[in-house]
Amino acid sequence: MSFQVNFNTHGADLNAAYQAVLNDNDPVNWLIYSYDKGTNDLRVQGTGDGGLEELYDEFNDGKIQFAYARVKDPNTELPKYVFVAWCGSGVPETRKGFFNSHLSEVSKFFKSFHVQINARDEADVEPDLIIKRVAESSGAKYSVHKEKARAQPAVTPVGSVYQKTEIPDIAAMQRESMKKEGPPKPVGTNYEPVQTAPKPLAARWGGVQTQDSGAVSIRAEREKAERELREREEQLARERERQERNIEEERRRQEEAEARRHAAEEAAQREREEAERQRREQAAAEARAHEEERKRLAAEEQERQRRAAEERERQQREAEERERQQREAEERERQQRETEERERQQREIEERERQRRDTEEREKQQKEAEERQRKQREAEQREKQQREAEERERQQREAEKARRQEEELMAQQQAVNAVQHQALDTTAHAQGTNGLSAVVLFGYEAAESNEMTLIEGETILQIDQVDEGWWFGVGDDGKKQGLFPANYVQILEEEEEQEPMAPPPPPPMPPVSQPTPTPKEDLGQTAIALYDYAAGEDNEISFKESEIITHIEFVSEDWWQGVGPDGTTVGLFPANYVELQH
Template sequence: MSLSVNFSTNSKDLTAAHQAVVSDSDDTNWLIYGYEKGTNDLKVQDTGDGGLEELYDEFSDGKVQFALARVIDPNSQLPKLVFIGWCGSGVPETRKGFFNSHLSEVSKFFKSFHVQINARNEADVEPELIMKRVSESSGANYSVHKESQRAQPAVTPVNSVYKRTEVPDIAAMQRESMKRDGPPPPVGTTYKPVQTAPKPLASRWGSATTNQDTGAAAVRAERERAEKEARDREEQAARDRDVKERQRAVEQEQQYKQQQAQRDAEESAQREAEELQRQRQQQQADEERRRQQAAAAAEEEEREREQEHQRQQQQQAEEQERQRQQAAAEEQERQRQQQQQQQQQAAAAAAAAAAEEEERQRQQQQAAAEEQEYQRKLQEEQARQQEAERLQREEQERQASEVVTAHSSAHAAGSNVLSAVVLFGYDAGESNEMTLLEGEVVTEIDQVDDGWWFGVSEDGKKQGLFPANYVQLLEHEQEQQHAIPTPPPAPAAAAAAPAPAPATHHTPAAAPAAPVEDLGQTAIGLYDYEAGEGNEISFRENDRITHIEFVSEDWWQGAGPDGKSFGLFPANYVELQH
């Protein structure tokens, strides 16, 4: 067994208890360590939050214990750590011999504390005594936290020659502080007029000279000087008293520390002498015990050696017979296993060949079925794409034909040709749209929809669709429109147009709607849908889908809201319009 303290066995518990005590956020304010029975393994005997009164009951006369407590310093009101090394009067002498070395090791484990107490009986661990030691260790018995802020005296240079500090006479200092410098000067009872000198004449250039102070100013200055000197003397006396009190407190603290250090040194020297004597006695007893144990061990070893020799001879004979029998049994077992293994290998080879052939045939059948299914799906997909492309081409051709027909009809009307001036510039977003420049004139306007018109530029170089609220009809066209009754409004345009800029001063006149177009079966989008395949269409909530064909119960086919796309869409994403 090692003679030093073992912290590793219960290191987690020891560290956790120590951290709980030193932490201000934990309620635990004391711990006590003890030894595992018969070893030097340190363990946590107990912890608590009841303070020194609760810790007092944990010390035992027959044990060596180490305690750490967190208390509040009565002077500074700050937490302080107290380390207590306990060696009870009933501890065996052999255990007492290791107390000093173990105390040093445990103090290193705690790392830092403010007060250390070496205790041997209950009187050394009284809570009042411990708090007194804590109070004395913190210095003078006054707290800077409770003093009001005041001006500090000026720092004076320190003499280079040591001067012995005399013990101050407190009573004499108190009597001296009660004395006064003397009675104040008497005040006259009769009034004495003060002659004032005439004021100096001011120069015409703004300057004046003064040769003497007035009498009143001189009297006032003298009175203020006397008052200032009195205040200075009182302040200096107060500073001197404060400095002396602080010096006296420091000297008392130093004297106490010197006396305490001397007492600790004497106690330590006495304990070391006693410990050295005990160690010598223990060493002699240990040497005698080891000598006797060595002699007994030698005799026992010789006797055991002889018995071991006889036992080995008998075991050797038994082992030889056992090996012979085992070799014969192993040979029989080997032959039997060899025959069984040959039979199993033959059966396994036949089963493996049959399974391999069966798996090969299954894989061939599966590959053929997968190829057929792939070809079928590929053909269906190609047919569906071709049909969708055909329908899309037909729809585009139909729309282009309708636009050309409408334009031709409007142009042939002759007297009903409309012209407008561009209010805002517009960049064409589609191939069938026309770019507008602010201020230019657009002629041959065909109001194909409420929001989109068709027209030709004045120079005839460009034509196409444009937003109606980007232009303003010329006045004679507006007058003609007022004379023509307005037909019912047409459905929303198929092409999705970008939002126009807001008009500030001009509002475009309403244009007559185009004839109602046959859009077939129509539906309104209930939810947003993004196409997942090339043969599908995308739309948003409230978009209109036209020319619907019911290809199946779940999937329909129709023209998208942009008027250009044609494809499949889920039926449950729209609401059919009747």
């Protein structure tokens, strides 16, 4: 921290308060400065227009304060400026050490003032004392427009304390003395002049002798009076001389005293001037030392402030960079959280929507499957009833025919056997010329009454391709016929050489009606199982490898719905467990 007074922090406020006190038209007539806590930053503690009485209450024993006030000189009624430097008795010793150097800097800030007061307690800042100091500092003691003009005393070298020595008026003193003693009586106070009429000259000369006695007495009285007058005049002359000697002695003593006083004053003035010169020289030396110290401290302070400013700028740049990176990271995190939240919400919405659609679809498919199963069961029931009725009718017809032909059949049993063998040969010949034959690749168990069970390796004759996936044929033994899956057999190529014709058969037996094959039911989209699968839920189906699933519906990408191998159970199954059949 710099040891100098800092005028920069609150410079505008300090200067504004100072200019307000200098301005005679401004009501503000005092200001007081103090320091910011713990620093040397000078600030405005307060201003006011209440004069020295109001300023008196602002001083604090625990502070260093500087006051500046505008007052009226009681002698001249002109504005005078007072600078008060206050160092309270309660100020810490460490702060007191800076008081003198700070006082010098603050006094330069105020530039001009008439009276400076260095105060340490309240007695030094009494308003009456300050006014008295202002009056004493004004030099000539006069008032404007208060008393009549009077003659100015003679100016002496020490005019500030000179008092004119009054020289007594000797004539006045004599008049005063005469008044006190009373004027001397005229010599002729008791003299009565003789009234004589003018006489002729001759008579006048002749009358001298007659009047000799009267003239003698008159002369005696006149001489006496003259003598008394001379004595009185001599006495007055002696008195005047004595008074003059006294006055001269008094004047001499006063002149000697005035000379001694003047010499003493001149000596005191010289001492004061010498002391002032020494003080100025000391102050100048101290000022130079202080200025050098101030410059050194200022340079150090500037260097410290420069380094501090650079450090603050560096720290500020680092802080701004950290803050920017933090804001960017927070913004990225916020955007990522918002994106994740939107995606999560979208996934939840899609999942709920998918579950809703799946549920609705499963319910719909379940209802449709149940409806199909119901319709299928009803159709199967009707078909079964119809087959049973047809079977009963056929059995009745056959029974009737059997009864009619019973005797013929019994008689011609051998012929029947021959006819059967001939029929087999005829069937083989017909296959070679008019029908297709195929060899069974996989075994197949008939699931319906109109289907035919296949045995691996056997030959199927008279094949009729009634449907893309299902064919109709006759077993190689001629005892079975019906529908079978086309992908379970392989067509045989027609032989180039035909077998020789069999001998003509015996007369044929009466024709026996053959049941008309039932057209194959539409199984919809079908698939063959690639792996075994056991149902994990009530709405799923189970199957074994190579079993057929029919009436497949593609409810989703991973799960399909169809009719199980038993032909009645409808449910879901994994799509990757089967292979579609085209």
